[in-house]
Amino acid sequence: MTELDAAPLLVFIGTTPNIGTTVAAFAAACRIAQCSDAKVGYLCLNLKSAKLQRYIGVDQPEVGMDHIRPELRDRSLQPNQLLRCTYPVRGIVGLHVLFGNMERDQAEFYTADQMEYLLDTARRTFDVVIADVGAYWDNAATVCAVREASTRVLVTTNALSHFQEDLNRWIGQISPLFGVPSANYELLVIHSPWTMGGFRVKDVRKETGLPLAGELQLTKPLLMQLDSGQYDQWLAGDEGQAVMEQPTQKWMQQYDIQRVRSVHRQPWYRKLLAHRNGVGS
Secondary structure, eight states: OOTTTSOOEEEEEESSTTSSHHHHHHHHHHHHHHHBSOOEEEEEEOTTOOOHHHHTTOSSOSSSGGGGHHHHHHTOOOHHHHHHTSEEOTTOTTEEEEOOOSOGGGGGGSOHHHHHHHHHHHHHHOSEEEEEEOSSSOSHHHHHHHHHOSEEEEEEESOHIIIIIIHIIIIIIIGGGGTOOTTSOEEEEEEOTTOOSOOOHHHHHHHHOOOEEEEEEOOHHHHHHHHHTOHHHHHHSSTTTTTTHHHHHHHHHHTTOOBOOOOOOOHHHHHHHHHTTTOOO
16 A cells, blocks of 8 residues: 555644643544544554543443454454444544553553554555554554654643653654654644643744644533543534634645535434434434
8 A cells, every 4th residue: 555545644642641632632533523524543552541432431442452453463454354343433423443452561562563554454444544642652653653644743731841841852852763853743732721821832833843733722621521431422512513623624624635514413413313323314
């Protein structure tokens, strides 16, 4: 498969752990699926600290990366097998989630060959692939996904220790060692509801020298949905519709993902779709 034949791969990586990278990546995947007819694959490649399953209320996933390890080892994974091992998100037609590694002590056993093969298979299975990777470059998933990415979204905050110290340590020093110049990223700035002050976004841009893809404001209602396992339903509803809308539009234009005409749905119909796991009649 050539690069022209492969689906675009958007990789989200944080300068720092636990700042909202998964929140942003999943919202982007939801927006693309909702705004288009594209088949969207979301890969949770945060091998040591997967959290998405909790955010969307699937505490014990019945399918996921753990279930395709034999196929990854012998390179026999086919697109239809990968699709069967994904979770169709409630109320968001076209979005398929591959849950990540559930056993932290197994993270080091995923090899670079396996991760490259998984990414290649995903890009043959879906129309667009979103990968959420860990902030630390000590595992094959982070290194391989960043190397293979069509777009690299660097998630940070307006805290100096995040966009200066952490960014310089990982993106400035480590990324070039794997063939990815530190300039080959787009910036996504996360704002916390509890942080007062901090640096302005234009200061973050000036310090990093990176183009701004967008911003994401974490709100208390949003964080409550994460804790209650209803983040997917919240994103599909009216209150969450604007999250990651602006950067997603840009990426859709960049990769020629056609938007579909928006059809307003009454609240009762959205609830019905959610109840039917997103399959309407």
